[in-house]
Amino acid sequence: MLGRSRNLVGLDLGDSSIKVVELKALGKGRGFQLSKLGWEPLSAEAIVDGQIMDSQLVIETIQRLFQRCRIKNTQVATALSGHSVIVKRISLPVMSEAELAESIHWEAEQYIPFDIEDVNLDYQILEGSSLSGAGNMDVLLAAAKKDKISDYTSVVSQAGLTPVAVDIAAFALQNAFEVNYEFEPHQVIALVDVGAAVSSISVLHGGTSVYWRDINIGGNQYTDAIQKELNLSAEQAEQLKRGEEVEGILYERVLPIITAVNEDVGTEIQKTIDFFKQISATDDPLDRLYLTGGSSRVAHLKEALGERLNTQVEMLNPFRNIPPVGRDASAEQVDEMMPSASVAVGLALRRMGD
DSSP: OTTSOOBOEEEEEOSSEEEEEEEEEOSTTSOEEEEEEEEEEOOTTTEETTEESOHHHHHHHHHHHHHHTTOOOOEEEEEEOSTTEEEEEEEEEOOOHHHHHHHHHHHHTTTOSSOGGGEEEEEEEOOSOOTTOTTEEEEEEEEEEHHHHHHHHHHHHHTTOEEEEEEEHHHHHHHHHHHHOOOOTTOEEEEEEEOSSOEEEEEEETTEEEEEEEESOSHHHHHHHHHHHHTOOHHHHHHHHTTOOOTTOOHHHHHHHHHHHHHHHHHHHHHHHHHHHHHHTOOOOOOEEEEESTTTTOTTHHHHHHHHHTSEEEEOOTTTTOOBOSTTSOHHHHHHHTTTOHHHHHHHTOBTTO
C-alpha cells in the first residue's frame, strides 16, 4: 500500500440507484472538501431489497459512473443493509479486550439469527455508562452474512475496483451526520434514511448509537399505491409522489394516498422511539429527526412526521461542512444529490485500516 492514497471512494449500491462520492482530506482537524460525486439510476430488477439480482447490470453501471465522474481512485468502501445485516447493542460483564475477543463469538450466537459460521462479525466496546447498570459494559455487535458480502465485493471487483472496506449503511449515515452536525449531552436524535424498498432508523442519545431498525416501507410503497389507486404508469406515479403535476390528474386525488403511506412511516418511527425509551429507561424527548435518502422528499412527509412525532424535522445535508471544489462537484450537482448522498459521503470518510 506504500505510496497509495489512504482515501477511499464511497460507493453506495442502492435499490434504485448507485451513488459515488470522493472527498479530499484537508489535513488533521481541518475537515474535507468534496471533489467528485455522481449517480446513475438502476432498473427495479437490478437490486431488490438489497439483494443483487442482475450483477452484470450493476457492474456496467458502476463502470459507467466512475468513467463519467472521472474518478481515478479504484479503492472503494461500500455498504450493506437489510435483513442479512444484524446490529445489536448488547450488555456484557466488564472484561478485558483480550477476554472479549475470545468470547465474542459465543456471546454473538445468542443474538444473531444465523449460523455463526455463515456471518462475518465485528464489535466495538462503547464508552460511557452501560444501559444495564454498574458492573456491565455495552458492546456494539455487527454481523453480515458472508454470501451477501461476497455478492457486493464481487461486483465491485468485476467493475475493476478494489473493495477495501465493507461498512453497514446505518453506520456510514451516522458518520456523515457527525461530520456535519454537533451533539448536545442527553440530546435524542433520529436519523431516518428513506430508501426505495426499506427505510433505516437510527436513534442516537448524546452522540452515542443506541438503537437501529429497518422497516419495510420506502419510496416504492408510495409509487405502487398511487399506481394502483389511480391506474397510472410507474413514471406518472413517481412524478406525483414527488409533488409534480401530471396532466389530467388532480392532486387532490393523490394527497390521501400519500398521506396514508406517510402515516405508516410515522407509526413505525414512533414504535422505534418508544422501544428506544423502554430499553434505555429515559424520558428524554425526541429532540430532532433528520430525513435523508432518495425518497425523503416525498410530498408532505417532512411535515407529517413533525406533526406525528411532535418534533422538529430537517432534511439532512451531508455536504453542510464539506464544501465542493472544482468543476467535478458543482453546486447544481450538490443540490441534486443532497437527499440521497448521505451514505456515500459516510463511506468516503472511511480510510484504509478502519
